[in-house]
Amino acid sequence: MKTGKIPVDFATRLDKFSPGKYVMHPDRGVGKVIAWSLPQQKVKIDFEKQKGYVMGLKLAFNQLTPIPESHFLIACYDNAEECRKRADNKESMLDFIRDVLTHNFSLREGIDEVLPMQPEDLEKFLIDRVIPAANWKSWWEKARAAMRDDPCFRMPTRRGEPIVLREAASAAEALLDDYDSQSGRSLEACVRILDQAHLDDVLNGQFEITAKLIGEMENDITHSHNEPQHVLELIIIRDQIIESVAGKDEAKKAQLAQALKAEGVGELTTLAQRLSGITSEEIVGYIGELSTARQNLVYEALPEALPDSWLAYTTNIFLFGGPKVTQPAAKFIIGKGAKEQLFSDIINGIQRQSLSPDVLIWLCKERDGDAAEVVNKTKMALGAAIISAIERDSSEGGPNRALRLRNLLVEDKELAPDLVRGISELDARPFAKALYDSSVLPDLDRNLLLANMMKVHPSLQQVVLTRTTHKEKQTLYVSLRSYAARKAEYEDIVNVRIPKNKHDLEITRAEGDLRENGGYQDAKATRQVLMRRSEELSRLLAQATPTDFRDVSCEETGMGTQVTFVSDKGLEVTYTILGAWDSVPEQRVISYSSKLGGKLIGHKVGDTLRIPIEIGGEQVKMTVKSIVPAPKELIYPDGEIPAN
Secondary structure, rough: OOOOOHHHHHHHHHOOOOOOOOEOOOEEEEEEEEEEEOOOOEEEEOOOOOOOOEHHHHHHHHOEEOOOOOHHHHHHOOHHHHHHHHHHHHOOHHHHHHHHOOOOOOOOOOOEEEEEEEEHHHHHHOOOOOOHHHHHHHHHEEEEEHEEEEEOOOOOOOOOEEEEEEEOOOHHHHHHHHHHHHHOOOOOHHHHHHHHHHHHHHHHOOOOHHHHHHHHHHHHHHHOOOOHHHHHHHHHHHHHHHHHHHHHHHHHHHHHHHHHHHHHOOOOOHHHHOOOOOOHHHHOOOOOHHHHHEEEHHHHHHHHHHOOOHHHHHHHHHHHHHHHHHHHHHHHHHHHHHHHHHHHHHHHHHOOOOOOHHHHHHHHHHHOOOOOOHHHHHHHHHHHHHHHHHHHHHHHHOOOOOOHHHHHHHHOOOOOHHOOOOOOHHHHHHEEEEEHHHOOOHHHHHHHHHHHHHHOOOHHHHHHHHHHHHHHHEEEEEHHHHHHHHHHHHHHHHHHHHHHHHHHHHHHHHHOOOOOOOOHHHHHHHHHHHHHHHHHHHHHHHHEEEEOOOOOOOOOOOOOOEEEEEEEOOOEEEEEOOOOOOEEHHHHHHEEHHHHHHHOOOOOOOEEEEEOOOOOOEEEEEEEEEEEOOOOOOOOOOOOOOOO
C-alpha cells in the first residue's frame, strides 16, 4: 500500500479478511480467518459448521460479510459455552440479552451503529448458536417474561417492533413512558401496553404516576375519533386502574383525588357517556373484538346510556355483531328479563330465513339452554333456515360465513336428530329432503346426517330411497364467469394461501407457549378453514359443468334467460336466472337451483305467479311480460365476452 501498488480502499477491505478477523457466511454461519495466502489468493476459515474451509479470495469478497469488532456474534463464537451458561442462568439471563442488544452492530460496511433487534432477530442469531433449537421455546418464554417484568426493557406490542432498552426506572415510570410513546398515535398500542402490564402491582401506591397516566388516557379518550373500540377499552381499563389503586379505602381515594387535581384532571368521561354517542350500526362493526368481560361492561352501561332504547340496541348487536357477540349479548338481555322481545325477533328471523349463521349457531348450541324455548317452538322452520343459510353463503361465493354453521351441523351428532325430535315424521320430511338435496354437503356427511335423523324417525329412509337415483344423475350447471371465479379461488387457496398459512404456523409456533399464543391459534384455525374450503371447492369444481347458455330457448323461463314481470299496477321487475353459483341478490340475479329460481322456471309470456319484488320481501302477483337471453357480461369472465 505504501508503494502505491495496492489501492487504499482495496487494502482496507483486504485487512478485514486477514487472520484473526471474523466473517459471516450465509450458509456456514460465523467463521474466523485462521490463515491466508495472498500469492495463491486463498483464505482458510474455521466456520461454526465447518472447520478449515478454504476459499478463493475473490469468492470470499463476494460471499463473506466482515463482522465488526465487539459484535456479540464474536463472543458467541469464541465463548459459546460461557454464553450458554449466561443465557440459561436466571441471574445472568437479562445481562446476556442486554449485551446482545447493545452489541448488535451493523454488518454493512461503512455503517458503525447498533441496530435494533426484534424478537425474531434474537431467534435468528441465537438459536443453535447459543440456545439449542429443542430448548428455544421454553427459553424464550422465560426470557420474555423476565424482560416484561424488568422496567429497563420495553417489549414490542406487535410483530415488527423492536425490543427497546432504556435507562433504569421504576416499573410505574416505565409504564408511563411506554404509554406516552404511543399516546395520540395508536390507541390500539396503548391498550396492548396496559394489558401486558401487571397494573395491580405496578401502580400500587403510585398515586402521582397513576394520576399522570389517567390524565393521558382521558386526553386520548376525549380527543380520539378514529379508534372507537379502543376508546371504550381505555375507559374500562382506566376505571379498573382507579379501582385497583384506590378501591374502597377512603384515604387512598383522597390521595388519588388530590394527585388528579394536581395534574389538572377534571371530570372523567364515563362509559355510558361515550356509548350514548355511538349507534348500534356502528358498534356492531367492532364490539366483537372486545373480550367477553369487556363486552359485559359495555352491555351493563347501555341502560344508563340509552334508557329508552337499550333493548333494541343490544338486540341489534346480538343479531349482527358476529360470532363472539351472540352469547354474551343474549345472556345480558335474558338476565335483564327482556327475553320475550329478543325471542320474538329471533322467531321472526327464523321464519323469514334472514338470521345470520352466527345467531343460528347460538340457537343450536343453546337448544337445551337459553334458547330452548325458541328452538322448541320453531323446529320445522329452524332446520330450513339452517340449510338456507349454508346454501346462501355457498351460492353467493362469500367469505364462508356459514362454514362454522355447516361444521356444527355435521360434527354435532345430536343436532340433526334434535331438530326433528318432538315433531311428526310428516313435519320432519321437508327438512330431510332439503338436507339430502343440498349441493353444499359432501355425500358422506349428508348420509350420516340422514342416518342420525332416522334414529328418531325411521321412515325418513324413504327420502333416501326415492331420491338416490335422481341425486346420482344430478349435475351442477354454472356460468363460465362463476366457474372461473371458483377456480381462481381454489388455485389461490392451494397455491398461495395454504403455503402462506404453513409459513405463518411455523413462525408463530416458534414463539412458544402455544396455549397462550394467539397468533398460532389464529393460524391453526385459518388452516382448518382453508383445508375444508379447498376440499369443498375441489368437489364442486369436479361436479360442475360450465356453460355459456348459448342458443337458450326463450319460449319459456329457464337457465340463461332474463325475465321481466309486470304487476296489475304497472310495476315492473326483472330477474336473471343463471347457474347454480350465480347469485347477486341486489341485481336480482338468481340461481336456477335456489328456491326462488325453481319457482320462476318453466313459465311462458302471459303466465301469472306470485313473486317478491325484492329478495326476501312480500310476494306480489305478477305476469311474465318478456323472456330474453341473459346479458353476456353476467355469463362470461371479464375480458372474455365474445363480440357476437
